[in-house]
Amino acid sequence: MPEPLLQAVDLRRSFGTVHAVDGVSFTLPEGGSLGIVGGSGSGKTTTARIVVGLEHADAGEVRVRGRARPSRARGRKQRLARAREVQMVFQDPYLSLDPRTGVDQVLRETLRLHFPDRDPEPRIRELLDQVGLGTRAADALPRQLSGGQRQRVAIARALAVEPAVLVLDEAVAALDVSVQAQILNLLADIRERTPIGYLFITHDLGVVQCVTDEVLVMRHGSVVEAGATAEVLAAPQHPYTRLLLDSVPHPGWNPDRIAAARQELTSPLAQPTQHTGGRSEPT
Numbered sequence: 001m002p003e004p005l006l007q008a009v010d011l012r013r014s015f016g017t018v019h020a021v022d023g024v025s026f027t028l029p030e031g032g033s034l035g036i037v038g039g040s041g042s043g044k045t046t047t048a049r050i051v052v053g054l055e056h057a058d059a060g061e062v063r064v065r066g067r068a069r070p071s072r073a074r075g076r077k078q079r080l081a082r083a084r085e086v087q088m089v090f091q092d093p094y095l096s097l098d099p100r101t102g103v104d105q106v107l108r109e110t111l112r113l114h115f116p117d118r119d120p121e122p123r124i125r126e127l128l129d130q131v132g133l134g135t136r137a138a139d140a141l142p143r144q145l146s147g148g149q150r151q152r153v154a155i156a157r158a159l160a161v162e163p164a165v166l167v168l169d170e171a172v173a174a175l176d177v178s179v180q181a182q183i184l185n186l187l188a189d190i191r192e193r194t195p196i197g198y199l200f201i202t203h204d205l206g207v208v209q210c211v212t213d214e215v216l217v218m219r220h221g222s223v224v225e226a227g228a229t230a231e232v233l234a235a236p237q238h239p240y241t242r243l244l245l246d247s248v249p250h251p252g253w254n255p256d257r258i259a260a261a262r263q264e265l266t267s268p269l270a271q272p273t274q275h276t277g278g279r280s281e282p283t
């Protein structure tokens, strides 16, 4: 049997007396999509940060295709190899994008770092196309883009590295609902075309329903329920999962909304717009 793409084995991490992650294990198969849900402070982000390598685990192991990820990369070569295993997309791409660097340049630099022997130009065009950004957006600075467009840039930059796993930490939480649907569709399309695996960290059960095959429900650092997303959402076994579901006013995305967003995604994209500083989104 092939090794799973990603495995977390009994991860533990405490901050003082707080057991932020308390024995978390999961498996993500090649091309799979796993959601980690839970309320605030349940340990989702700490788990994700351990997987990415931004946080060390007190105990346990993260494996990619059966090989343990070293807790620290030694040297440039190992750092790049580690980056190709797991990439992360954060909630607020504004914080992770250099305000002085245009979209095109962001991608060019990433490609030069990881694939110095390849001509970056065709790949830049391919990546922009893959995330639904036109050539106009390619010349723009982050502040000239909408929040949804910036998140597309962050996704394109992560994909440029050709990672085995993409970790998305509340990656659509700051976006308007229609833009969220576009980005989730985009991610679903990418998954159909590549062997990439997704780890979605979210408090939103609608996101989980839309884009994951399996789900873990976390509470106080532990996994209280895990299984196929459709089954867990349809028949939650743990009272905490039921509580989470009951607190969602509209559990899930309806198929019409997804279809409409998919249509929008394939139509010519809006040009870059001036960033107004607010959360409202031009489409």
Ligand SMILES: Nc1ncnc2c1ncn2[C@@H]1O[C@H](COP(=O)(O)OP(=O)(O)OP(=O)(O)O)[C@@H](O)[C@H]1O
Binding pocket: 015, 018, 019, 020, 038, 039, 040, 041, 042, 043, 044, 045, 046, 047, 203
């Ligand atoms: N660097 C840190 N120092 C001290 N405590 C921390 C640190 N990081 C996380 N914690 C604590 O660990 C627990 C889990 O936090 P974590 O951010 O992983 O939860 P979460 O489920 O992602 O919550 P949220 O959705 O609010 O981000 C919380 O009690 C948090 O206060």
